[in-house]
Amino acid sequence: MKVEVLGPGCKNCKTLAERVKKVAEEEGLEIDFAYIDDMNELAERGIALTPALMINGEAAVTGKVPSKEEIKNILSKN
Amino acid sequence: MSRNKKILLFIITFIAVYFIPFDSATIQEAIAEGFLMLQYYAQEHVIFCLIPAFFVAGAIANFLSQQAIIKYFGAEANKILSYSVASVSGAILAVCSCTVLPLFASIYKTGAGIGPATAFLYSGPAINVLAIILTARVLGWQLGLARVIGAVIFALIIGILMALIFHQSEEERQNSMVTAGGEGEPPRTGWQNISYFAILILTLIFLAWAEPEQAEGLWYRIYQIRWFLAGLTLAILAVMLYRWFTRQEIKEWLAETWNFTELIAPLLFAGVLIAGFLMGRPGTEAGLIPEHVVADFVGGNSLSANFLASILGAFMYFATLTEVPILEGLMGLGMGDGPALALLLAGPALSLPNMLVIHSVLGTKKTSVFIVLVVIMATLSGLIYGNIVL
Secondary structure, eight states: EEEEEEOOSSSHOOOOOOOOHHHHHTTOOOOEEEEOOOOOOOTTTOSSSSSSEHHHHTEEEEOOOHHHHHHHHHHHOO | OOOOHHHHHHHHHHHHHHOTTTTHHHHHHHHHHHHHHHHHHHHIIIIIIIIIHHHHHHHHHHSHHHHHHHHHBOOOOOHHHHHHHHHHHHHOOSSSSGGHHHHHHHHHHBBBBBBHHHHHHHHGGSSSSHHHHHHHHHHHHHHHHHHHHHHHHHHHHHHHHHHHHHHHHHHHHHHHOOOOOOOOOOOOOOOHHHHHHHHHHHHHHHHTOOOOOOHHHHHHHHTTTTTHHHHHHHHHHHHHHEEEHHHHHHHHHHHHHHHHHHHHHHHHHHHHHHHHHHHOOOOOSSSSSSSHHHHHHHBTTOOHHEEEEOOOOOOOOOTTHHHHHHHHHHHEEEEBBHHHHHHHHHHHHOHHHHHHHHHHHHHHHHHHHHHHHHHHHHHHHHHHHHHHOO
């Protein structure tokens, strides 16, 4: 599963990236993780509100840092 | 932090501690001044201004549907509407400085184009709720109001000018645009949201109500009963929270409030400490920078003072809200009202680091024009404001 966190490199975005990695590790999930901070790419993907979490190219969360529970739900659905 | 960076940090700290003449009276006085300024902020501005403001910011980030606003930036949206929304929506969308650049890129690339995008970029950081509240509280309501009005009006002008100047390339670009995706969230019920935010803001206003100079009139009467009024609005707020919000929502609100506090407060207090160290509290001359230097460069309301303040503001990086204590220090040393506004307008909108990001989105030509426009407009607003106030 392709998991991407998108944001301009601010604190909230880094928090989300760390949280996602941690949840994946705890749940023993294999993820292909990437952090994208190129504004042009964000815009081209239609992401305006950051931080954003994309699963397999689909926006799952935008504009907030979801709780670990939410991330767990999102990751386990895919 | 990598190990090399840490080693470098250790070396720099060592050299600083080794060489700074701590036994000189000037340095000792400046250090004391830094902490006195910090204490003044802690005593005067934290409990009744900053903390409530963080709660409001947390509520805005959590309960307002940002998605609903973003649709006004779409490629098909009415032009006049997207300009208006772009120049005022910073109040709601730009609470955290890191949301400004992605939104800007998105408006430019997939939405309404360069006009609204640059309008948003200019006004957003200047009119977010936290910035307005702290500016009005610390630097006076006139400057707070001037900041809002200046930011909105000049955002419109800059946006429209950018669109006119780059009319040609915009048309070519619009043809190759992709459409914006993103999921739509259903907004909460309208009037409940409005009354909830009205009560929140009223509470904040009553708590932060300053003592008027004359001990008479309506403002003074409100000042006398401000605790009662704040208590009343807090009670209403408690009822609203109990009836309209789920426990989960309240928990998320508190979490978001903490996020802002964690993000902004340490930087703000570091800024206050440094401002106190360099410039002293207003009315003292204890800081490191001598009064005549500030007065020479940005004192009064001349064209050159306003221009210099705009240039400084455009290139310097201010962490969220730190522009306020820095300006307080500068104004205490004789900076004029006009240049103060010029710096407030050019400051948060631009900085060297964010110029690089803007450049990667807009390219060299458009970025340079934008920077020039920002400096000109900030200088103009400073000149106009300085002449009205003086």
